[in-house]
Amino acid sequence: xxxxxxxxxxxxxxxxxxxxxxxxxxxxxxxxxxxxxxxxxxxxxxxxxxxxxxxxxxxxxxxxxxxxxxxxxxxxxxxxxxxxxxxxxxxxxxxxxxxxxxxxxxxxxxxxxxxxxxxxxxxxxxxxxxxxxxxxxxxxxxxxxxxxxxx
Numbered sequence: 228x229x230x231x232x233x234x235x236x237x238x239x240x241x242x243x244x245x246x247x248x249x250x251x252x253x254x255x256x257x258x259x260x261x262x263x264x265x266x267x268x269x270x271x272x273x274x275x276x277x278x279x280x281x282x283x284x285x286x287x288x289x290x291x292x293x294x295x296x297x298x299x300x301x302x303x304x305x306x307x308x309x310x311x312x313x314x315x316x317x318x319x320x321x322x323x324x325x326x327x328x329x330x331x332x333x334x335x336x337x338x339x340x341x342x343x344x345x346x347x348x349x350x351x352x353x354x355x356x357x358x359x360x361x362x363x364x365x366x367x368x369x370x371x372x373x374x375x376x377x378x
Contacts, residue, residue: 233276255315280361324362345376
């Protein structure tokens with residue numbers, strides 16, 4: 228994607244949702260653009276695709292946490308709305324990596340960094356994050372790294 232490609236796509240999708248009078252989709256896309264604008268205003272910068280992806284990842288994580296809480300409270304109405312938002316937000320994320328692809332990247336990073344113990348966890352995560360950003364669950368990946376470095 229070209230510079231500003233993802234942000235431009237989100238804005239175009241917002242216009243399409245307005246024309247189609249798709250209120251749930253429009254509301255979610257407005258939440259996305261609002262989160263992006265908030266960071267741009269606060270930091271006085273223009274977000275590139277990598278930063279937009281990190282905003283989207285954070286939004287998905289927040290919604291998954293909310294879904295968990297709503298389901299514990301038996302609020303399926305709220306949980307269903309959050310699930311619908313996750314589906315829309317995920318449309319802007321790159322395709323997820325398969326388990327095999329993750330293993331290959333993880334093995335590569337561990338050998339590149341020379342990681343051998345838990346002391347090297349930060350080094351591995353730092354090298355891994357840019358390679359899998361938006362394409363893997365960092366929490367699950369962190370657990371895999373811990374298991375690998377502890378053995």
